[in-house]
Amino acid sequence: MPSPRYWRETPQRYRLEAAKCKQCGKISFPPRLVCLGCGNKDFDTVKLSDKGKIVTFTTICVAPTQFTEEAPYSIAIVELSDGVRFTTQVVDCTPEDLEIGKPVKIVFRKIQEEDKTGIICYGYKAVLT
Amino acid sequence: MIGIVGYGSYLPRYRIKVEDIAHQWGKDPETIKRGLLLKEKTVPGIDEDTITISVEAARNALKRAGIDPREIGAVYVGSESHPYAVKPSGTVVAEALGIVPDVHIADYEFACKAGTEAMFVSYSLVKADLMKYAMGIGSDTSQGAPGDALEFSASAGGSAFIFGKENVVAEVLETYSYATDTPDFWRREGAFYPLHGGRFTGQPAYFKHIIGAGQAILEKSGFKPSEFAYAIFHMPNGKFPLTVGKKLGFKKEQLEPGWIVPLMGNTYSGSSPTGFSATLDVSKPGELILLVSFGSGAGSDAFIFKVTERINEVRDRAEKVKDMLENNRIYLDYGQYAKFRGKIIMAE
Numbered sequence: 001m002p003s004p005r006y007w008r009e010t011p012q013r014y015r016l017e018a019a020k021c022k023q024c025g026k027i028s029f030p031p032r033l034v035c036l037g038c039g040n041k042d043f044d045t046v047k048l049s050d051k052g053k054i055v056t057f058t059t060i061c062v063a064p065t066q067f068t069e070e071a072p073y074s075i076a077i078v079e080l081s082d083g084v085r086f087t088t089q090v091v092d093c094t095p096e097d098l099e100i101g102k103p104v105k106i107v108f109r110k111i112q113e114e115d116k117t118g119i120i121c122y123g124y125k126a127v128l129t
Numbered sequence: 130m131i132g133i134v135g136y137g138s139y140l141p142r143y144r145i146k147v148e149d150i151a152h153q154w155g156k157d158p159e160t161i162k163r164g165l166l167l168k169e170k171t172v173p174g175i176d177e178d179t180i181t182i183s184v185e186a187a188r189n190a191l192k193r194a195g196i197d198p199r200e201i202g203a204v205y206v207g208s209e210s211h212p213y214a215v216k217p218s219g220t221v222v223a224e225a226l227g228i229v230p231d232v233h234i235a236d237y238e239f240a241c242k243a244g245t246e247a248m249f250v251s252y253s254l255v256k257a258d259l260m261k262y263a264m265g266i267g268s269d270t271s272q273g274a275p276g277d278a279l280e281f282s283a284s285a286g287g288s289a290f291i292f293g294k295e296n297v298v299a300e301v302l303e304t305y306s307y308a309t310d311t312p313d314f315w316r317r318e319g320a321f322y323p324l325h326g327g328r329f330t331g332q333p334a335y336f337k338h339i340i341g342a343g344q345a346i347l348e349k350s351g352f353k354p355s356e357f358a359y360a361i362f363h364m365p366n367g368k369f370p371l372t373v374g375k376k377l378g379f380k381k382e383q384l385e386p387g388w389i390v391p392l393m394g395n396t397y398s399g400s401s402p403t404g405f406s407a408t409l410d411v412s413k414p415g416e417l418i419l420l421v422s423f424g425s426g427a428g429s430d431a432f433i434f435k436v437t438e439r440i441n442e443v444r445d446r447a448e449k450v451k452d453m454l455e456n457n458r459i460y461l462d463y464g465q466y467a468k469f470r471g472k473i474i475m476a477e
Contacts, residue, residue: 015227092459108188110177
């Protein structure tokens with residue numbers, strides 16, 4: 001991931017900051033410039049809950065280059081307690097441990113390294129609770 | 130009253146047993162276990178490092194403190210495994226906690242006592258009235274060369290402490306620091322693993338400094354060992370802190386809650402701070418706690434804390450160290466451990 005893009009996304013990746021529409025209340029994560037619900041452009045910044053559950057998941061066995069050491073690993077769509085859904089890796093478990101509906105907690109982890117001399121990108125992942 | 134307003138720890142879920150490391154290098158596990166009093170150690174996940182451990186420990190400290198992170202005026206991370214040689218760990222930690230931009234940030238290094246250095250400076254800044262709150266963190270993903278005695282102990286984990294003047298959980302009654310130039314353990318710039326002076330790391334380094342600091346703070350404060358409910362001494366292995374406790378006049382029961390090294394290993398900068406965190410988890414109002422760190426190079430920082438009534442209010446707001454140590458463990462074999470710790474040379 002190029003450094004400037006990674007840097008621009010740190011509020012959402014580090015602190016789960018989302019955009020809540022001032023008009024219709026819809027929460028966008030990642031934040032958007034225009035609300036998908038009503039087209040409004042005014043938002044409040046809100047911090048999402050760090051608790052949720054697995055909506056669905058899959059296992060990656062043939063991983064992209066920068067993730068080969070982690071394979072096989074699980075990717076899930078997680079729904080947080082405030083209703084927001086996003087895709088994230090579920091770690092500290094085997095693919096067999098996952099089930100739809102299982103509760104998860106969002107944690108702070110290393111996502112990838114540009115290479116051994118590049119920047120380290122951090123962000124959110126989920127763990128089973 | 131100046132002291133800790135919030136504390137928290139984090140330990141990775143992965144473990145490797147002494148037997149698996151001993152088997153790899155043709156050593157007798159029972160001799161190691163008996164000699165070092167170690168059973169297993171924590172191992173960082175493939176996506177964990179000093180920064181992620183610091184963030185999780187600090188989040189637990191914030192839960193217990195119940196304060197607005199933006200009121201924290203300083204974030205100091207002590208470690209000997211900062212992921213970057215140039216670029217602070219503390220900036221990522223402060224950004225993740227929502228403390229930036231009105232904050233002073235620095236990374237500390239002093240082998241295994243970098244964590245208590247961060248605590249000492251945080252406490253001092255609050256005492257000097259320069260800020261309302263300051264956070265000191267001790268965290269490491271410790272390195273130990275394959276086949277070296279250190280490999281049995283070098284582990285991962287950390288603890289964070291927020292110092293302030295209001296709603297104090299543990300008041301700082303006294304501090305003392307003791308340091309000399311002693312080449313007992315080092316890692317040169319660019320070297321992957323640290324080196325050490327073998328037996329030289331004992332008497333002239335660890336014991337001299339930690340006992341020196343311990344005796345001096347007892348003298349300065351006027352307290353006797355019997356007046357303390359608990360004491361924590363840096364834990365490079367299981368045996369050393371017990372020997373120090375005995376020499377200073379403490380009973381094993383006083384050391385027990387903080388003597389977490391048999392299951393945790395030596396988390397370097399996170400070692401004595403996490404032992405202290407585990408002790409706070411079981412402490413009662415009014416109890417006195419002595420904490421003495423040790424960092425090779427060499428030096429010791431000593432603190433005397435008095436626990437307040439507020440401990441009963443905040444203790445259960447975050448996961449306790451004992452629960453992290455004993456629950457949800459995932460055991461690795463040596464091959465998996467070598468992969469997790471980057472000890473395998475991969476194709477370019």
